[in-house]
Structure formats: structure tokens, C-alpha cells
């Protein structure tokens with residue numbers, strides 16, 4: 001069993017001016033191996049904080065994260081992270097970036113090259129191995145980031161708005177790639193996004209969070225990710241229930257946003 | 269003043285002439301299609317013609333204001349040759365008579381004979397003198413006149429123009445002044461050219477360069493002088509980098525180090541290395557140790573700050589990524605922090621090399637047996653302006669060369685700089 005369990009998780013930031021922000025309050029989640037879960041929510045509701053705690057970059061003020069029956073302390077290679085941008089190493093070529101994880105574990109060069117070649121093929125960059133990362137487009141760079149994460153064979157892949165900086169067309173292609181990789185590798189994936197459509201397409205499970213304090217507002221189980229694996233994503237978007245669910249979630253988030261606005265206005 | 273006006277005139281004139289000839293055929297390529305160029309820094313490329321004319325202009329002006337043989341046009345030089353004026357003296361009896369002063373103005377260094385003078389039959393006798401160009405000379409004209417010791421004797425006019433003590437009169441090819449002590453002082457016309465002791469001609473500097481490159485100066489060859497300066501800079505810089513970079517890393521990574529060294533670094537940073545010369549001399553002496561210590565201190569703070577900036581400027585996502593990819597602290601340091609800080613370190617190294625080069629020359633001015641700075645200060649004591657000028661040009665060329673070399677190395681070692 002390598003399920004990911006989040007138990008009674010709370011996170012409070014104490015600010016220097018004496019006040020504090022309750023970024024997360026009493027989050028409980030059980031994520032099964034091989035599940036792909038997307039997380040939506042208005043800005044500032046604690047999505048990044050949640051992901052950073054799971055990755056081990058932050059220690060929660062209360063509660064714990066358990067992976068493989070072991071409590072998580074600090075970052076480790078069983079939880080890979082894909083960042084929005086700027087996390088690739090410019091001083092390394094594409095291949096060297098992908099080989100970073102294996103190299104840190106002192107895996108033999110020949111074996112590591114096999115892994116890299118295979119992944120370059122998988123993410124569609126077979127001719128770009130020797131290129132410098134700053135020579136690649138934004139979309140290609142995110143493919144490298146995905147491949148680098150996969151090379152390390154993590155059990156859970158955490159993505160914080162991985163496609164946020166891409167144009168619409170590239171984004172759609174990358175969504176297809178994420179689904180393909182999910183199915184091929186069977187990894188557990190948690191993906192944060194601001195796009196409701198993306199959350200619907202890439203979430204077997206969809207989590208809507210609410211702010212102040214950050215908590216789980218609503219959860220959906222959706223068929224679209226499964227359908228999208230071997231279907232054109234544009235067809236999936238036209239399928240039954242997609243439009244309705246999208247509208248429902250959109251108005252939900254709008255309401256929350258308005259509530260935040262109202263609260264800040266009242267405060268001011 | 270004249271030079272500045274001329275320079276501005278050439279600057280503007282060349283602009284109009286070049287833009288007249290370049291009209292229509294300039295700016296090809298991408299920038300040609302830009303309509304907004306004023307304000308778009310990337311559309312500003314250095315005009316090659318301007319760069320060429322700029323360098324030529326400097327040499328032309330330099331040549332024109334000295335007696336350079338390489339330049340066809342010159343501003344008027346100092347008067348050289350024979351000239352004369354007459355003076356009128358009055359004796360105690362109230363008679364007046366004229367005397368002629370023959371003057372031979374010669375180039376400095378030449379030793380011509382005095383012009384011959386004829387005897388007169390009045391109480392005033394003719395005189396003759398030698399004057400070097402750009403110099404002036406007191407002429408004791410009364411010395412051979414009859415009755416000059418008597419009370420009424422005085423000089424009343426030069427070339428027919430009346431003169432009183434403290435006044436001066438323009439004559440052909442110069443100026444004559446009557447001093448308070450009743451002597452005449454002759455200054456030949458100087459013209460606009462500069463005296464070689466002020467500003468030697470370009471070819472004089474070149475021939476001096478060849479001479480010193482062959483024979484050396486003050487017991488050491490030219491390349492030894494420059495080489496020694498360069499070696500001091502390199503050794504001092506490397507020591508500074510060797511200590512400064514790890515210290516900067518430590519300050520970027522540990523609160524204790526930062527707290528401990530921040531006051532020291534921030535205090536030492538604004539102190540110019542030149543201000544340390546006296547203290548360094550007192551502590552370490554004026555010879556090699558002192559110089560190396562000075563250059564070490566000059567580069568130390570710059571390199572420390574550069575390395576600290578390189579560490580603290582890292583995108584935290586890179587650090588997080590490395591840790592989740594299984595890197596240990598040591599691996600993170602070696603594979604992420606160090607390469608990530610290289611661009612900053614190179615920028616610092618370029619600054620440090622520039623500062624060190626300036627500092628070494630200054631330190632050699634104070635005391636040295638060999639070195640570029642020693643060469644020019646020794647030459648200046650003997651008013652060998654051509655050596656001083658040659659030294660300054662060599663110092664400039666080497667400093668420029670160092671910077672080009674650093675930039676080349678940077679592009680080779682840190683190709684990703686400025687490209688995220």
C-alpha cells in the first residue's frame with residue numbers, strides 16, 4: 001500500500017505584526033495509489049501551502065502527512081514536484097536535467113542514459129537532449145520538468161500550476177501528455193490549477209477549496225480524466241455533464257471570490 | 269578651450285557628413301523595420317563610422333596640437349628663427365637714442381650661436397640674445413650702454429611705443445615687458461601648439477615605446493614592468509577570490525556567518541582600497557607583501573558580496589526541486605548553488621579585476637622598483653612626458669584587455685547568463 005493520507009492538517013502562519021493567517025484548517029484526505037486529483041480554489045485559499053506540506057518543504061502546525069505508512073518529514077525523492085517555471089537548471093543540458101535524480105542516487109551512467117532516452121521519447125523531445133534548456137520554448141521546458149520528475153520514479157507527483165504559463169494550444173497538448181503519463185506510469189498525481197476546465201479534464205477527483213481558513217469545500221468524482229486517456233480532449237469537453245459541472249464550479253468559486261471582496265471592503 | 273570647441277565641431281560635422289553619405293543605405297535587417305527607435309535601447313547600435321572617426325579625431329587633434337610629422341595640418345607653432353626690436357633710452361642729459369636687440373629663437377635642445385651685433389656711435393649699444401621656443405628671457409640691455417648707472421637713465425619706448433615699468437608691448441614675433449627692475453623681458457610668440465614637455469607628438473610616444481620595449485627603463489624591461497603589475501593583480505585577485513567566494517557562500521547559507529561578517533563587509537565595502545595604502549604600508553611594508561595584501565583586500569569584499577548575492581539570488585523552486593529529486597545538502601551545494609551563483613561571481617570578478625588593476629598602478633606610484641605605475645611616476649620626475657603618456661596608454665590597453673578576456677571566459681563558462 002502506498003496510499004497518501006493527510007490527517008487533521010492545519011497550517012498557521014504567524015506574521016511579524018502579531019496577527020496570523022490560518023492558511024489551512026483541519027484537512028483530511030485519503031488519496032489512493034494511481035489516483036489523479038486536481039485542486040481548485042480562489043487565490044490565497046492555501047493550495048500551494050497544502051502541496052508544499054505534502055512535498056515536505058513546510059512542516060504543518062498540526063496534523064501529519066503519511067505516505068507508505070510513514071510520516072513525511074522533509075522533501076524526499078518519493079514525492080516529485082513540477083513547478084510552474086524557473087526550476088530547471090540552466091547550466092545543464094536537457095538530458096543532464098532529466099538525469100539529475102538518477103545522478104544524485106549514483107545510478108550507473110549507462111542505466112541513467114537509458115532512462116533519459118526513454119523519457120525524452122515519452123515527452124516527445126528525442127532530438128533535444130543536447131540542447132540547453134534556455135533554448136527551449138516554455139512548453140518544451142515543462143516537458144523537461146515532467147521528464148526530470150519521472151526519471152526519479154517518485155510515487156507521488158505534485159504539480160503547482162504546471163501549465164499556468166503556457167499558451168492555450170500548448171496547454172491543451174500538455175494536458176494530453178499529463179493524462180498519457182498518468183495512465184502509462186500509474187503514478188499518484190496531485191495537480192493545482194486555476195483553470196476549471198483543466199481541473200475537470202485532469203481530475204478523476206476534483207477538490208474545491210475555500211479560503212480563510214483554507215479548507216475543503218466540495219469534492220467531485222469525475223469520469224473525464226479516464227475518458228480523456230484515449231479520446232480527443234476537445235471531444236471530452238463536449239461530453240455529457242462537462243459543461244454543467246464547469247458552470248457549477250465556476251459559480252461556486254465566483255461566490256467565494258465575491259465573499260472575499262465583500263469582506264475586505266467591509267474591513268476597509 | 270580651443271581644443272574642446274574643435275572637438276565638438278568635428279563631432280557635429282562628421283555626423284552631418286556621415287549621415288549624408290549613409291542616407292538610404294544604412295540600417296538593414298530587423299531594426300530597419302522598427303518605427304519606434306528613439307527610446308528603444310535595443311535599436312541603438314554603435315555607428316561604426318562614428319567609432320572610426322572618433323579614434324582618428326583624437327589622433328588628428330593630438331597631432332595637430334603637437335609638431336607631429338604624421339598629421340598634415342597643424343595649428344600655429346611657436347616662433348622659431350631670427351627677429352629683433354628696438355628700444356629707446358634716455359640718458360641723464362635728456363638725450364634719447366635707439367638700440368637694436370637681435371633675437372634668435374631656437375628649438376629647445378639646439379645650441380645655436382648668438383647673432384652678431386654692430387657697434388653704434390650713440391650712447392646706446394645693440395644687444396643680442398638666444399631664447400628657446402616657449403621660453404622667455406630677461407635682457408639686460410643697459411649693461412653695455414654708456415652712463416646707465418646715472419640717475420636719469422631710463423628706457424622709454426619699444427619699437428617707438430612708449431613703455432613704463434610693469435608694462436609690456438607687442439612686437440613682431442613676441443612680446444617685450446619692462447620689469448620693475450628696469451630690465452627687458454622678451455617672450456617669443458608661443459602659438460597654439462603644446463610644448464613636448466606638456467604633450468609630446470604621437471610618434472614621439474611610439475618611438476619611446478619601441479625604445480623602452482627594446483632597452484627597458486630603470487633596470488627593467490617594459491614587459492617586466494607590465495608583467496609584474498599583472499602578476500600582482502592576478503595573485504591578489506586570486507587570493508581575494510579564494511577567501512571571498514567561500515565566505516560569501518557561508519554568508520548566504522548560515523545566519524551565524526551572515527551576522528558575524530555583515531558589519532565587517534558592509535563597513536569595508538565603501539572604503540576605497542587606495543585609502544588602505546598607508547595602513548598596509550605600515551603593517552606589511554611597501555614591497556611585494558604590502559601590494560599583494562592591498563590587492564587581496566581590494567578584491568576580497570567584492571568577491572564576497574558577489575558570492576553572497578549569487579547564493580541569495582537563487583530561485584527557491586530550484587532548491588526545492590533539487591531536494592525532491594533526492595539531492596543531499598552537499599550535492600545541492602555542488603550541483604545547484606555553485607553553478608547558479610557563477611554569473612554573479614563572474615560579474616564580481618570583472619569588477620574586482622578592474623579595481624585591482626587601478627589599485628596596483630596607484631600602489632606602484634607610491635613605491636615600487638618595477639611596475640607600470642612605477643614607470644610613469646619615475647618618468648614624471650624627469651618630466652619625460654612621452655614615457656608617462658606611453659605608460660598610461662599601456663595601462664589602458666591592458667585594463668581593457670583584461671576585461672575583454674574576462675567577458676570571453678564568462679561567455680564560455682556561463683553561457684546561460686541572463687537567459688532565464
Ligand SMILES: Nc1ncnc2c1ncn2[C@@H]1O[C@H](COP(=O)(O)OP(=O)(O)OP(=O)(O)O)[C@@H](O)[C@H]1O
Nearest residue numbers: 013021022023041042043044045046047048049050
Ligand atoms: N510564508 C508565508 N508567510 C505568511 N503567510 C503565508 C506564507 N505562505 C502563504 N501564506 C498565506 O497563506 C495563505 C495561503 O497561501 P497559498 O500560497 O497556499 O495560496 P494559494 O491557494 O496557492 O494561492 P494562489 O492560487 O494565488 O497560488 C495566503 O493567505 C498567504 O498569504
Ligand SMILES: [Mg+2]
Nearest residue numbers: 047048049160
Ligand atoms: Mg499557489
